[in-house]
Amino acid sequence: MFKRTRSTDDFAEEIKAHLELEAEELRREGLSDDEARRRAYIAFGNVGAAQERFYLRDRMVWFDNRMRDIRFAIRQLIKNPGFTTTAILVLALGIGASVATFGFVDAALLETLPYTNPSQLMSVNESSDESPRWPLSYPDYLDWQRMNHSFSSLDVYNNTGYILNTSSGAEPVQAERVSGGFFQTLGVQPMLGRDFYPGENRPGGPNVLLLSYGAWLHRFGARSDAVGQTVDLDDRAFTVIGVLPRGFSFAPAGSAEFWVPLNSFSDHEKMRGFYTFWGIGRLRPGVTAQAALAEMNPIAKQLQRQYGITGLDLSANVVPLTEVIVGDVRPILLTLLGGAILLLLIAYVNVGSLVLVRSESRRREVAIRGALGATQARLAEQFVTEGLLLGLLGSLAGMMVAAGIMKLLGSLVPKGMASKMPFLGDVGLNPHTVAFGAAVATLAVLLLAVTPTLRLSSLKVREEMADGDRGSGTRLWRRLGANLVVVELVIAVVLLAGAGLLGRSLYRLLHVPLGFDPNHLATMSVMAPGTTYKNDEQVIGLYREIVGRLSSLPGLKTAGLTSMLPVQCNCATDRIHFPGRPDHGEHNEVDERHVSPGYLPTLKAALLRGRYFTEADDPSHPRVAVINQALARKYFPNQDPIGQRIANDESGRPSVWEIVGVVDDVREGPLDVESWPAEYFPINQTRQNGFSLVVRTSQDAGSMLPVLVNTLHQIDPNLAISNETTMTGKIGATQAALLHRSSAWLVGGFAAIALILGVVGLYGVIAYSVSQRTREIGVRMALGAQRSSVYTLVMRQAGWLTATGLTIGLICSVGSSLLIRSLLFGVEAWDALTLSLVALLLAAASMTASFLPARRAASVNPVEALRAE
Amino acid sequence: MPSQANPDDRIALLQGTLDLLILKTLVLGSCHGQGVARSIQRQSEEVFFVDHGSLYLALQRLEDKKWISAKWGVSENNRKARFYSLTAKGSEQLVQKTSEWERLTRAMGLILGSTRANSEEA
Numbered sequence: 001m002f003k004r005t006r007s008t009d010d011f012a013e014e015i016k017a018h019l020e021l022e023a024e025e026l027r028r029e030g031l032s033d034d035e036a037r038r039r040a041y042i043a044f045g046n047v048g049a050a051q052e053r054f055y056l057r058d059r060m061v062w063f064d065n066r067m068r069d070i071r072f073a074i075r076q077l078i079k080n081p082g083f084t085t086t087a088i089l090v091l092a093l094g095i096g097a098s099v100a101t102f103g104f105v106d107a108a109l110l111e112t113l114p115y116t117n118p119s120q121l122m123s124v125n126e127s128s129d130e131s132p133r134w135p136l137s138y139p140d141y142l143d144w145q146r147m148n149h150s151f152s153s154l155d156v157y158n159n160t161g162y163i164l165n166t167s168s169g170a171e172p173v174q175a176e177r178v179s180g181g182f183f184q185t186l187g188v189q190p191m192l193g194r195d196f197y198p199g200e201n202r203p204g205g206p207n208v209l210l211l212s213y214g215a216w217l218h219r220f221g222a223r224s225d226a227v228g229q230t231v232d233l234d235d236r237a238f239t240v241i242g243v244l245p246r247g248f249s250f251a252p253a254g255s256a257e258f259w260v261p262l263n264s265f266s267d268h269e270k271m272r273g274f275y276t277f278w279g280i281g282r283l284r285p286g287v288t289a290q291a292a293l294a295e296m297n298p299i300a301k302q303l304q305r306q307y308g309i310t311g312l313d314l315s316a317n318v319v320p321l322t323e324v325i326v327g328d329v330r331p332i333l334l335t336l337l338g339g340a341i342l343l344l345l346i347a348y349v350n351v352g353s354l355v356l357v358r359s360e361s362r363r364r365e366v367a368i369r370g371a372l373g374a375t376q377a378r379l380a381e382q383f384v385t386e387g388l389l390l391g392l393l394g395s396l397a398g399m400m401v402a403a404g405i406m407k408l409l410g411s412l413v414p415k416g417m418a419s420k421m422p423f424l425g426d427v428g429l430n431p432h433t434v435a436f437g438a439a440v441a442t443l444a445v446l447l448l449a450v451t452p453t454l455r456l457s458s459l460k461v462r463e464e465m466a467d468g469d470r471g472s473g474t475r476l477w478r479r480l481g482a483n484l485v486v487v488e489l490v491i492a493v494v495l496l497a498g499a500g501l502l503g504r505s506l507y508r509l510l511h512v513p514l515g516f517d518p519n520h521l522a523t524m525s526v527m528a529p530g531t532t533y534k535n536d537e538q539v540i541g542l543y544r545e546i547v548g549r550l551s552s553l554p555g556l557k558t559a560g561l562t563s564m565l566p567v568q569c570n571c572a573t574d575r576i577h578f579p580g581r582p583d584h585g586e587h588n589e590v591d592e593r594h595v596s597p598g599y600l601p602t603l604k605a606a607l608l609r610g611r612y613f614t615e616a617d618d619p620s621h622p623r624v625a626v627i628n629q630a631l632a633r634k635y636f637p638n639q640d641p642i643g644q645r646i647a648n649d650e651s652g653r654p655s656v657w658e659i660v661g662v663v664d665d666v667r668e669g670p671l672d673v674e675s676w677p678a679e680y681f682p683i684n685q686t687r688q689n690g691f692s693l694v695v696r697t698s699q700d701a702g703s704m705l706p707v708l709v710n711t712l713h714q715i716d717p718n719l720a721i722s723n724e725t726t727m728t729g730k731i732g733a734t735q736a737a738l739l740h741r742s743s744a745w746l747v748g749g750f751a752a753i754a755l756i757l758g759v760v761g762l763y764g765v766i767a768y769s770v771s772q773r774t775r776e777i778g779v780r781m782a783l784g785a786q787r788s789s790v791y792t793l794v795m796r797q798a799g800w801l802t803a804t805g806l807t808i809g810l811i812c813s814v815g816s817s818l819l820i821r822s823l824l825f826g827v828e829a830w831d832a833l834t835l836s837l838v839a840l841l842l843a844a845a846s847m848t849a850s851f852l853p854a855r856r857a858a859s860v861n862p863v864e865a866l867r868a869e
Numbered sequence: 870m871p872s873q874a875n876p877d878d879r880i881a882l883l884q885g886t887l888d889l890l891i892l893k894t895l896v897l898g899s900c901h902g903q904g905v906a907r908s909i910q911r912q913s914e915e916v917f918f919v920d921h922g923s924l925y926l927a928l929q930r931l932e933d934k935k936w937i938s939a940k941w942g943v944s945e946n947n948r949k950a951r952f953y954s955l956t957a958k959g960s961e962q963l964v965q966k967t968s969e970w971e972r973l974t975r976a977m978g979l980i981l982g983s984t985r986a987n988s989e990e991a
Contacts, residue, residue, distance in 0.1 A: 006929070011925070011929075013949075013951075014902060014925065014950075014951045015925065017901070017902075017903075017948065017949055017950045017951065018901070018902050018903040018906075018921065018925075018950075020948055021901065021903040021904070021944060021946075021948055021950060022903050022907075024946060024948065025903075025907070043921070044921040044922075045920060045921055045922055046922065049922055050921065050922030050925060050926075053922060053926055054925065054926060054929065
């Protein structure tokens with residue numbers, strides 16, 4: 001049917017030949033020349049119709065019409081560049097934002113982890129009253145491994161750090177200690193070399209390691225002979241036995257470069273009460289997480305009873321490994337996806353009403369084409385084609401926007417955080433995102449194609465032709481348009497309220513009392529090589545040298561050292577008890593920090609009682625401690641803590657510390673967690689080679705960093721220095737701040753776009769309604785209506801729409817804010833201030849948007865309005 | 870009006886019969902469209918009215934089915950014309966269609982003839 005062997009020209013030729021032959025014959029029968037030709041034509045009948053029938057005979061009429069429709073549609077779109085660009089832009093924005101967000105959600109929540117059968121992989125840990133996920137102690141791990149039947153393998157991992165010594169100097173590096181079967185449990189095989197041998201993870205096993213792909217690339221230049229070479233970590237020689245594949249990542253290990261078998265233990269680590277190892281396990285086929293948990297719980301409790309562990313109420317925690325890896329970002333991603341879908345909805349509604357307005361202004365064209373014989377179906381086809389074309393263009397643009405956004409957002413995530421979110425590497429245009437994009441695009445196309453056809457079905461040719469574009473706009477459109485605007489305003493309110501609440505949460509978070517002044521503080525980590533600094537005298541000498549040299553630098557006020565910077569985590573904790581009080585084995589866990597005499601004054605931590613440390617608090621003097629208020633309040637209620645003593649096991653030796661001072665709570669843990677009790681010991685009495693440096697500067701702290709590094713290297717070029725940054729930068733880069741900041745900014749962005757689209761939509765409806773009612777307004781004014789009453793007329797309509805949108809929106813936003821409760825900090829979902837600000841903002845924007853058309857209405861000249869008929 | 874009968878006396882061709890008439894006409898030798906039309910009208914004693922548009926579509930249809938073939942040539946009075954001739958397949962079809970037609974008319978005659986025999990044949 002589709003072949004066209006004979007041209008229409010050839011057919012026309014044949015008909016022409018026929019007519020001539022016929023005329024000739026008629027002439028021979030005695031007719032005049034003209035008469036013969038006339039008769040021949042009459043006898044033939046409708047030549048045009050015959051040709052048309054031939055033309056239509058074996059052609060793809062449908063396809064032909066489509067091509068014509070497409071050409072017509074392109075002409076229509078080009079003729080209305082304003083409409084076309086707006087529609088495509090709005091669609092691109094909505095589709096781009098939603099597809100990009102989906103890309104992240106897909107990568108984080110839907111894509112499976114890059115391991116064999118990831119659904120069988122569980123995070124297997126203890127659970128305590130302190131935290132639902134509590135690490136294992138090594139002895140507990142061995143017992144769990146021996147006693148359980150649910151897991152085909154059970155392994156542990158533990159973050160660690162080493163000093164890497166190379167010919168170019170010393171450098172702190174991240175590493176991971178793992179039990180021997182760790183990679184088999186994950187189902188990961190080294191790309192080069194081999195996995196650990198069974199014996200290598202027993203205590204006293206050889207110093208071997210696996211390189212991460214990154215380490216192999218950057219430290220060994222991706223040479224295949226890397227396997228077999230040795231690496232100097234903490235002055236011990238480790239042999240490289242293999243290289244992990246490129247796609248391998250294990251989020252809890254961050255960007256660990258060296259993977260070492262767990263075969264040497266500190267004294268603590270051999271203790272049953274020292275919880276520091278995190279477990280993973282592979283479920284046996286057919287065993288569920290619940291069943292495994294049901295088995296592990298009694299085991300945990302039995303071990304606790306058997307070994308008399310007190311102070312903690314231990315049970316087991318078995319959750320899918322994915323949960324642990326993406327758990328933190330799940331609420332924020334779902335919030336963002338929700339926001340993006342709302343934005344997409346608003347974009348749909350906006351484009352839909354644009355198309356409606358346009359089909360409205362084409363009423364006459366449609367009526368005329370109908371009168372000329374175009375069938376309803378044929379007219380609908382035309383509109384569908386236009387919708388298809390517009391939808392496709394918008395969707396294509398949207399996919400490009402999405403690809404751009406995904407790339408941009410991916411690169412905006414700070415490196416430190418990115419390594420904890422391995423799924424970021426998978427974000428991009430992949431089958432999932434493209435499928436989602438296609439679904440979203442199909443919806444857009446359907447919407448664009450169907451909306452004007454709805455309008456078409458109510459078409460009454462005669463009325464429409466007579467009506468033209470005069471009179472008061474059709475009721476159908478006015479009602480539909482108004483409803484659409486209310487939807488847009490509702491969505492805008494919901495997004496604005498969400499953004500407002502998240503913004504206030506971020507503000508609250510960043511203004512949480514820190515207990516110290518974070519401005520003008522420069523910080524960095526320092527690692528002193530253990531080969532040079534071996535004893536108290538050498539290490540304390542280094543501390544004094546550093547503080548002394550730095551304090552004499554111009555622009556620097558004071559300097560202090562600490563084992564751990566504030567606002568990081570409630571980790572590096574200590575279990576304390578109180579000499580002279582009955583010990584029932586309570587689990588008194590407090591943050592433990594080792595600080596130099598100048599540290600607390602440098603932070604400007606307020607001293608509430610007693611004194612700070614002095615240089616005299618060294619190994620030759622009695623051990624002393626400074627505590628924070630939380631500790632004083634919790635353990636010394638209604639007592640003077642000064643002079644009281646706390647006891648612990650310092651480096652495995654029982655020690656007693658006399659409290660000499662109480663400081664205000666310096667926030668050691670994350671911003672969104674209450675301050676824990678904390679104890680400070682003099683760093684001079686707890687010597688350690690790795691520490692952080694805090695320096696208070698008189699000007700911008702960031703600009704002083706190079707000078708600081710320089711000075712330290714003058715003292716000893718072998719000091720390994722890393723993480724040079726300012727305290728404010730450090731706090732801003734904490735996970736809590738980042739999560740809150742990114743969610744507030746992104747939802748804020750969505751809300752801003754939604755507000756603009758919603759208000760533009762409102763403007764469109766009011767302006768259109770005014771333009772349709774010009775005549776009515778003219779009549780009213782001719783009959784004596786005042787300009788003010790025309791204002792009232794228009795503004796009342798706008799006010800009503802706004803009020804409806806606002807009311808429904810505020811109700812919906814309380815609901816939606818409850819859904820994002822987990823992201824809120826220090827603010828309630830129904831926060832009155834935020835909601836009233838949102839209401840005010842939207843009302844003001846709406847009134848501005850409707851004031852312009854109202855002014856146009858009021859300036860209508862009645863004479864012209866009536867004459868325009 | 871030399872060769873035209875009164876239009877009211879003409880009968881529109883039955884659906885499907887035109888193909889048969891064309892094939893029959895072409896048995897006598899190749900002919901162009903105008904010749905076929907004239908021939909059908911003449912042989913039916915001007916009873917059949919051939920709609921020329923339909924005729925040419927029918928010719929095209931038969932050509933597509935390869936029952937007839939066509940080529941441009943020159944008519945007896947030196948005019949350019951498209952000449953159609955019967956193919957082997959066309960001849961087969963003619964035999965088949967003719968016998969079908971005869972069976973049809975015989976059947977029609979049997980039914981209609983019973984009443985007519987009295988009034989006309991006598």
